[in-house]
Every structure is written in C-alpha cells, then in structure tokens.
Amino acid sequence: MEIKVLGPGCPKCKQTEQNVKAAVAETGIDATVEKITDIMEIAGYGVFGTPSVIIDGEVKSVGKIPSKDEIKTWIEK
Amino acid sequence: MAKECCKPGGNIMILACSGGSNVGQLSNQAAIELTQEGFGKMFCLAGIGAHLGGFVQSAKDVPAMVAIDGCEVGCAKAILDHAEIQTKNYLVLTELGIEKNKDFNLKAEDIQKVKAAVRSACE
Numbered sequence: 001m002e003i004k005v006l007g008p009g010c011p012k013c014k015q016t017e018q019n020v021k022a023a024v025a026e027t028g029i030d031a032t033v034e035k036i037t038d039i040m041e042i043a044g045y046g047v048f049g050t051p052s053v054i055i056d057g058e059v060k061s062v063g064k065i066p067s068k069d070e071i072k073t074w075i076e077k
Numbered sequence: 078m079a080k081e082c083c084k085p086g087g088n089i090m091i092l093a094c095s096g097g098s099n100v101g102q103l104s105n106q107a108a109i110e111l112t113q114e115g116f117g118k119m120f121c122l123a124g125i126g127a128h129l130g131g132f133v134q135s136a137k138d139v140p141a142m143v144a145i146d147g148c149e150v151g152c153a154k155a156i157l158d159h160a161e162i163q164t165k166n167y168l169v170l171t172e173l174g175i176e177k178n179k180d181f182n183l184k185a186e187d188i189q190k191v192k193a194a195v196r197s198a199c200e
Contacts, residue, residue, distance in 0.1 A: 046124050046131030048090060048139055059130040062138040063088075 001031035001075060006042045006052040016051035016065050023071035031075065089117030089199055090135070090142040092125070092153055099187075100147030100170040100177045107191040108145065116196065117143070126156045136162045143199050145170065145191070148177045166198045 005020055007013025017035055024031045036042055042050060049063035053071065060066070060074050091111055093104035108119040124132030136142065136157070143166040146153045157164050171177055173194055175187055 046121070046129050046135070048118070048120055048132075048135035049088065052131070052134075057130075059134040062131070062135040064138055 001029055002056055003031050003033045003075070004036050004054040005033065006036045006045060006047060006054065007050040008037050008039060008042070010050075012065050013051040016053060019066060019068045020053060020071055023068045023075060026068070027072055027076055029075050088139075088141070090139045091117045091119045091195070092122045092136070092142065092144045092157070093119065094146045094153040095122065096147050096152060098147055098177050099180050099183060100175055102147075102181055103170055103175065103183055103187055103191050104145040104147050104153075106183055106188050107195060110188065111192055111195060117141075117199075122153055122156060125160050125162065128160060133160050133162065136160070141199065142166060143168070143195055145195060147171070168194055168198050170194075 003020055003024070005013065005017045007016065017033070020033055024033060045052065045054065045059065047059065047062045051065065052062045053060045053066055055074055091108045093108040094101050095105040111117055112119045120135065121132060125136055144153045144157060144164050146167070146169045148171045149169055151169070154164055154167060170191055173190055175190070
C-alpha cells in the first residue's frame with residue numbers, strides 16, 4: 001500500500017503524517033508513507049487545500065486532519 | 078492553495094458554471110473578483126465534472142462553499158449532484174433579474190449585483 005500525505009510542512013500537515021504513521025503501525029499493514037511538500041506536485045493532485053491524504057492513488061481527505069481511527073478504516077479495507 | 082493550509086478561519090470554495098452566455102460569464106467574473114478580494118477561492122468545477130478524485134473530495138470536505146449557476150438550466154448544481162456533493166450555498170443569476178443573452182460585454186453593475194448576492198448567500 002502506498003500512502004501520500006500532501007502538505008508543505010505546517011503543523012496540521014505534520015499532525016496528519018503522524019496520525020497516518022500511527023495508524024499504519026497499529027494495523028501492521030505493509031505500507032509506505034511519503035510526505036509530499038513540493039507545491040507544484042501537490043497542485044497536480046487537484047486538491048483545494050492541505051493536508052491531504054492519498055491512499056493507492058485515491059484522495060481520501062482534503063484540508064483537514066483525519067483521526068487515526070478514520071485512517072485505519074481506510075487502510076483496513 | 079497549499080500555502081494557506083494553516084490559515085485561520087474558513088476558506089469559501091467558489092464554484093461558477095462559467096457557461097457560454099452573459100450570465101455564465103458573469104458567474105465566472107464574479108468568482109474571479111471575489112477570489113481577488115479575498116472573499117473565497119474559485120475552484121475548478123470542470124475537475125469535479127470530470128470526477129477527478131482530488132477535486133471531488135475537496136468539494137466534499139470543504140466546510141464552506143457557494144455554487145453559482147448563470148441560469149435555471151443549473152449545470153453547476155447538476156454536476157455537484159452527479160458527484161454526490163451537497164450544495165451548501167447556491168444561487169441562480171437569472172433569478173436576480175439578469176436576463177440571459179449572448180452579449181459578453183458584461184456590465185459592471187451586474188458584476189457588482191452578483192458579487193453582493195454571493196456574499197449574501199454565504200452569510
């Protein structure tokens with residue numbers, strides 16, 4: 001599984017990355033977590049704002065910090 | 078976009094039909110000017126219409142939104158319905174008393190009227 005967290009480095013983006021990593025650790029799912037900070041690359045995803053979470057190419061959330069439990073529901077499917 | 082991610086307060090997503098008539102282009106011009114004035118941020122309705130994931134999810138997650146249709150055909154509303162996005166604030170410009178035609182020389186007074194209506198719809 002490939003998870004990307006889009007965000008230039010603000011506190012919300014960092015919190016989202018932490019929540020994603022915690023969810024991955026708790027579920028034990030084999031996943032890579034990549035933080036995307038390049039503005040042009042982020043723009044390519046067509047998101048209105050950040051942080052955003054993308055799992056295997058599917059945009060799961062935009063402009064908010066998803067909780068660890070919410071992220072777990074996405075990656076356990 | 079991303080540089081505003083931690084900006085306090087909400088950011089209103091503005092979706093204009095941008096259609097091929099005076100009222101369609103009025104929706105577009107009002108969206109541009111409201112964005113330039115800092116009222117909200119124009120977003121790409123075509124991306125939602127194309128069902129591109131980033132655009133659709135952005136519209137679903139945004140806390141504040143206004144959709145502007147030029148006329149009662151309601152293309153913007155239909156696009157949002159088709160993508161299963163709840164329309165939070167909505168207005169149709171012909172209902173403001175602006176007649177639909179093919180004159181693309183937009184009147185400043187009409188642009189101001191639309192901008193005021195959008196601001197009012199979001200209150």
